[in-house]
Amino acid sequence: MTRKLLTGNGAAAWGARLARIDYLPAFPITPQTEIIETLSNWIEGRELECRMVTMESEHSMLTAAGAAAVTGVRVFTATSSQGLLYATEMLYTVAGWRVPLVMVNVSRGLSSPITLEPDHNDVLAMRDCGFLQLHCATCQEVLDNLLIAYRLAEHPTVRLPVLVNLDGFYLSFTREPVLIPTQAEVDRFLPPFNPGSIRFRGGEPLSEGVAVLEGAAYSYFRYEAHLASLQGIRVYEELGQEFAGLFGRSYTALECYKSEDAEIVFVMIGSFATKAKEAVDRLREAGKKVGLVRPRLVRPFPAAALRGALAGKKGVAVIDQNLSPGKGGILHGELASALYGMAEAPPVLASFVGGLGGRDISSEEFFEIHKAVQRAVSEGVNPSPRLLYTEEELRGVRTMQSVARAADTKQGGGA
Amino acid sequence: MSETHYHHLRDLPSRHILGTGTPMCAGCGGLATLHQVYDLMGEKCVIVNGASCLTLLSVYPYTPFRGSWLYTAMACAPAGAQGVRDGLDILKKKGRISEAEDLEVVVLTGDGSAYGMGLSATSGAMDRNLDFLYLCYDNEGYGNTGQQFSPATPHAAHTATSKGPKGYPGYKKDLFGIWAAHQPSYVATVVAAEPLDLARKIERARSLTGPRLILALAPCPTGWDYEPSATVEIGKLAVQTGIWPLKEYVDGRVVHTKIPHPRLKVEEYLKAQGRFRHLFAPRENREMIAEIQAGVDRYWQQVEQEQEQPRS
Numbered sequence: 001m002t003r004k005l006l007t008g009n010g011a012a013a014w015g016a017r018l019a020r021i022d023y024l025p026a027f028p029i030t031p032q033t034e035i036i037e038t039l040s041n042w043i044e045g046r047e048l049e050c051r052m053v054t055m056e057s058e059h060s061m062l063t064a065a066g067a068a069a070v071t072g073v074r075v076f077t078a079t080s081s082q083g084l085l086y087a088t089e090m091l092y093t094v095a096g097w098r099v100p101l102v103m104v105n106v107s108r109g110l111s112s113p114i115t116l117e118p119d120h121n122d123v124l125a126m127r128d129c130g131f132l133q134l135h136c137a138t139c140q141e142v143l144d145n146l147l148i149a150y151r152l153a154e155h156p157t158v159r160l161p162v163l164v165n166l167d168g169f170y171l172s173f174t175r176e177p178v179l180i181p182t183q184a185e186v187d188r189f190l191p192p193f194n195p196g197s198i199r200f201r202g203g204e205p206l207s208e209g210v211a212v213l214e215g216a217a218y219s220y221f222r223y224e225a226h227l228a229s230l231q232g233i234r235v236y237e238e239l240g241q242e243f244a245g246l247f248g249r250s251y252t253a254l255e256c257y258k259s260e261d262a263e264i265v266f267v268m269i270g271s272f273a274t275k276a277k278e279a280v281d282r283l284r285e286a287g288k289k290v291g292l293v294r295p296r297l298v299r300p301f302p303a304a305a306l307r308g309a310l311a312g313k314k315g316v317a318v319i320d321q322n323l324s325p326g327k328g329g330i331l332h333g334e335l336a337s338a339l340y341g342m343a344e345a346p347p348v349l350a351s352f353v354g355g356l357g358g359r360d361i362s363s364e365e366f367f368e369i370h371k372a373v374q375r376a377v378s379e380g381v382n383p384s385p386r387l388l389y390t391e392e393e394l395r396g397v398r399t400m401q402s403v404a405r406a407a408d409t410k411q412g413g414g415a
Numbered sequence: 416m417s418e419t420h421y422h423h424l425r426d427l428p429s430r431h432i433l434g435t436g437t438p439m440c441a442g443c444g445g446l447a448t449l450h451q452v453y454d455l456m457g458e459k460c461v462i463v464n465g466a467s468c469l470t471l472l473s474v475y476p477y478t479p480f481r482g483s484w485l486y487t488a489m490a491c492a493p494a495g496a497q498g499v500r501d502g503l504d505i506l507k508k509k510g511r512i513s514e515a516e517d518l519e520v521v522v523l524t525g526d527g528s529a530y531g532m533g534l535s536a537t538s539g540a541m542d543r544n545l546d547f548l549y550l551c552y553d554n555e556g557y558g559n560t561g562q563q564f565s566p567a568t569p570h571a572a573h574t575a576t577s578k579g580p581k582g583y584p585g586y587k588k589d590l591f592g593i594w595a596a597h598q599p600s601y602v603a604t605v606v607a608a609e610p611l612d613l614a615r616k617i618e619r620a621r622s623l624t625g626p627r628l629i630l631a632l633a634p635c636p637t638g639w640d641y642e643p644s645a646t647v648e649i650g651k652l653a654v655q656t657g658i659w660p661l662k663e664y665v666d667g668r669v670v671h672t673k674i675p676h677p678r679l680k681v682e683e684y685l686k687a688q689g690r691f692r693h694l695f696a697p698r699e700n701r702e703m704i705a706e707i708q709a710g711v712d713r714y715w716q717q718v719e720q721e722q723e724q725p726r727s
Contacts, residue, residue, distance in 0.1 A: 022505045025498065051505055053497065056539030060494030063487050063536075067463070067498025070485065073505050089488055200483050200499060202459050202516040209486035210473040217475055 001185065006178040008171035008271075011139040012078065012104045012164070013038035014178070015146025017048050018186040019102070022073035024052040025064040029083040030116050031168035032106040036078060058083035059090055065101050066094030066161075070208055072195030074150065075101035080168060081108035081122045088126065094161055095130025095225065097209055098198065100153030101161045102146065103131070107270070108168040109357040117358020118168035120270065120322040124298075124330050130225050131163040132232050133298040135269040137255070139176040142166050144249055145296070147190055148239050154193050155239075157231045169358060171271040181247060189246050232300045253302035256309050258284065259291030264373050265310060265346075266292045266366070267335060268319040272355050276319070279366030290370060298331075303338035310339060315348035315373040321355035328385045329353045348376045354388030361388065421614040428454040434479030438471050442643025444633035444650065445469055445525065445552035447607035452550055452629065455617045458482035460519035461499055465492035465533055467525035468559040469552070483518065490532045492522045493540035496547040519548065519621075526553040526567035529630075530588050541597040541626045548620055549628045554635035555587070562638030569658075570710070571703050573690045574638075580693055581703070591630055595664040600625035603663040603672075606632045608650025612661055612672055619663070632659045640689025652684040657711045660718070671718060678715065681708045 006014065012035045016024075024043075026036040042048040055061040058079050069075045079087065084105050094101070105123050109115045123133065134149055136142045142164065149162040166172060200206055212218045233253055244250035257277050259265050266276045273294040283290040293309050295302055310316055316339075320329025327333065332351035339345045350373050354361045365388055376383045420426055433453045439446040445468060458481035464470055466489035473484050487495035500520045506512040524533060529551035540547065556562040556574050564574040566588040577583040594602040600623040605613040613631075620627040634650050636643040653659035654675060661673040682704060685691040694700045 022509070023498075023501055025501075049509075051501055053501060053543065055494060055497070056535055056542070060491050060497070060536045060539060063491040063494035064498035064501070067485060067487070067495040068502035068505075069498075071499060071502025071506060072511075073502045090491065093488055200461050200485075200503065200518060201512065202518050205458065205481060205483050207473050207478050207480070207484040210475045210478065210484065211470055211486065212475045 001182055002180050003177055004180055005175045006139050006143075006180075007034065007173050007175050008136075008139050008142050008166045009034035009106065009173070010038060011142040011178050012146060012166065013042075014180055015143040016076040016102075017042060018143075018181065018183060019076070019147055019150050019190055020074065020192070021048075021050050021076040023065070023068045023075045024050055025061045025068070025075070025077050026052055026054050027056075027058050027061045027079065027083060029058070029080045031108060031172045032078045032080040032083070032104070034172070035104060035106070058087040062087040062090035062094060065103070066090065066097050066099050069094070069099035069101045070097060070198060070200055072193065072199040074193045075099075076103070077101065078104040078106070080106045081110060084122045085110065085125060088129070091126055091129040091131060093209065096221065098159045098225070098228075099161060100150070100159055100193070102149045102153055103161065103163050104146070105163055105165050106168045106172045107165055115357045116168070118170060118321075119356045119358070120320075123163065123165045124322050126163065127299060127330070130229070131161045132158070132229060132300065133163050133165060134296055135165045135298055136171065136296070137271045137273050137294060139171065139174070139178045140249065141251070142171070143178055143180065144243065144247070144251065147186060148236070148243055148251060150190055150193075151239050152232060152235055155235050156196070158228050158235055160225065160228055160232070165270065167271040185246065189243065229300045233297060233302055233305075236297055251296060252305075253295065253297040254305045254309055255292075255294040255296060257292040257294070259293050259309060261289060262291030263289040263314040264370060264377070265313050265316050266290070266319060266369070267294070267316055267331065268292070268321070269295055269298060269331065270321065272319075272321060272361055275361055275363070276366060279363050279370075282363060283367065283370055288370065301334060301338070306335060306338050307342055310346055311342065311344040313346040315350065315377045316346045317350045317352055317369045317373045319352045319354060319361065319369065323353050323356060332385070347380065348373055348382055350376060350383050351385035352388060353385065419615045419618055421611055421618065424611060427451075427610060427614055430454065432458060432481050437479050438474070439468065440635075440637050440643070442634075442636040442646040443468070444607055444635060444646050445554060445631070447646065448550070448552050448605070448613070448631040448633055449523070451607055451610055451613055452617055453480075455614055456519065456521065456621070460521050461485060462521050462523050463487060463492050463495040463499060465489050465522070465524035465528040466559070467523075467528060467552075468554075469523060469525070470559070489528050491536045492524050492528065492533060493536040493545065493547070493549065496520045496522050497540055497543065497545050500546055520546070522547060522549040524549075524551055525558060526551060526555060527557045527565045529553070530566040530590050534593070538597065541594070541599050544625050546624045547626060549626070550631065551590070551628065552631045552633035554633040554638055556635070556638050558635055558638045562635070571691065571694060571707060573693060582690075582693060591662070591664070594628045595669065597626070598667065599627065601627040601663065601665050602630070603628070604630045604632070604659065604661055606650040606653060606659060606661070608647045609654060609661060609673065616663060616672070619665070623665075638690070640692070641687060645687060649684070649687055652679065652687060655679045656681050656684040657715050658684055660714065674718070681711055
């Protein structure tokens with residue numbers, strides 16, 4: 001085991017390397033590119049025995065990834081944002097093939113307007129595709145969850161592809177100290193992939209991805225994938241314990257931070273949750289009973305664990321780094337469906353949207369969120385959803401608009 | 416091509432391995448092509464399919480294939496071939512499977528995918544010098560959805576989306592030329608109505624590695640509007656009128672494998688199909704027929720100028 005400063009992307013590359021991946025179909029896209037560059041250098045230097053092929057698009061990349069996985073090799077790939085959406089058709093398709101590949105998504109906001117900076121609309125647009133989703137908050141968690149992801153994907157009762165998510169820039173390019181286990185240690189946790197009966201071989205004809213002509217067959221296979229995905233919650237918890245036994249770091253479907261005795265709880269996913277932790281600490285210093293619950297698993301959705309963690313709370317603030325136009329925060333709706341009808345459901349379930357396109361969420365905003373939820377609790381009224389934005393930001397955009405209009409006037413003036 | 420095993424029709428495989436009872440239309444030229452190709456290749460291959468009529472050959476829980484099958488999507492069958500080829504190569508290299516467990520990788524799509532939506536994936540596969548055989552059955556339209564025009568539709572043809580008096584205003588895309596410009600290992604045109612020529616080309620293609628295209632004209636009774644029994648006749652007329660030149664590209668050269676002589680007038684081919692009926696009734700559209708004839712004449716004049724010799 002060595003301790004090294006790694007970016008989130010570097011940690012993802014290390015995870016793939018230690019998983020002894022056989023095949024890496026790739027396509028560059030910011031902010032993911034460092035992952036495939038790092039792996040490419042290791043392959044060039046013969047530190048990793050893996051075949052890398054640069055495809056001509058993410059759509060083809062996912063196709064090649066899934067098709068190779070059907071032969072029984074261990075496959076890794078990575079993308080971001082527009083690339084993930086470009087591959088959407090094949091994410092759904094390869095999930096239906098029940099192939100256990102692992103893909104990293106480095107989250108980045110979606111066009112338009114086009115941006116490089118992170119939010120979660122890309123990965124949540126893939127919420128229903130059949131991939132399991134693990135959301136990471138630290139570089140260590142990225143490396144560790146890559147290894148767990150392969151066990152989860154290849155588990156005989158799951159056998160579905162897994163997406164490991166990390167936030168662009170905030171995690172992908174942030175260096176943190178990471179413990180890198182030795183190959184021998186990882187080999188004890190993650191044995192070679194056994195494809196079982198789903199594999200292309202001469203003399204063993206296999207049809208994969210075939211058509212069905214009626215709803216009964218279609219529904220059967222869709223339900224199978226859903227039930228297998230649900231198995232993933234238990235399997236993830238078991239793997240998390242096994243991992244803890246070997247490496248001393250444990251992973252559960254939820255990270256609960258000072259939430260046990262809390263009256264008000266923040267719920268968020270990804271690296272911005274570390275900002276929420278900081279705010280929890282400061283609010284605790286001020287005597288507030290506040291905590292954080294961070295789902296690592298988003299698919300399968302750990303509804304029972306969330307009910308357990310949030311039962312009896314006075315108020316919950318869901319902070320969504322995504323926006324479903326015309327609806328609001330996606331996780332807020334997901335959580336509401338998990339809590340509805342529960343005897344001890346928190347009476348206040350407030351929705352906040354922020355952190356879009358790399359916008360920060362400041363400590364002051366966490367304090368304000370806490371205050372708003374506290375007020376709602378005392379008034380007994382669920383507050384309206386709020387879009388986080390400051391007057392200063394608005395002034396900045398107004399300035400840009402005046403610049404843009406000035407440019408328009410100049411160009412149009414002579415015509 | 417003196418090395419060929421196929422000199423007479425009796426040299427063709429007598430064992431037919433593609434199962435019957437598929438949901439394809441009677442007289443399907445695509446299925447006829449696939450029957451011949453599959454008999455020649457045998458079951459030790461995996462067919463990687465993109466959305467097309469022939470996708471419906473494998474409908475759970477039945478398949479006419481004795482070998483393997485992978486349905487991908489419309490845009491990306493060559494990328495699926497990449498994954499399968501690479502996966503099997505990795506397994507061989509790492510000693511996890513034997514040479515005997517290896518499979519040939521065959522892409523199977525219609526023209527909608529091969530000429531249009533799948534071109535990027537096809538071009539990419541050629542850039543990477545992928546070792547695969549691409550079989551395109553070209554029925555000159557989006558057949559599975561009811562024969563709307565595609566980039567492979569010939570000028571003037573009536574389709575479900577070009578029903579006016581002039582038919583399809585565009586011109587058939589030169590997929591052979593697009594492939595040849597990539598300098599792949601092999602490109603050939605075939606038609607099921609000429610089974611010996613087809614067999615020799617499959618034989619040649621399989622003797623090579625790298626990207627290889629077999630582009631098969633696939634007469635389509637439902638889409639082209641003719642009686643199913645005429646599929647072979649129409650395939651032969653396509654060759655005899657010079658509308659579908661049988662040729663191959665190998666080692667940087669294009670060779671015509673069957674030069675029609677004498678070359679029949681294009682009317683012979685056009686008249687046989689309902690999709691060109693508007694060129695003959697209610698009155699003959701001489702201008703358009705002449706334009707089509709001129710295009711074919713120009714093609715063969717160029718071939719003559721290049722002084723190519725037919726293959727013996």
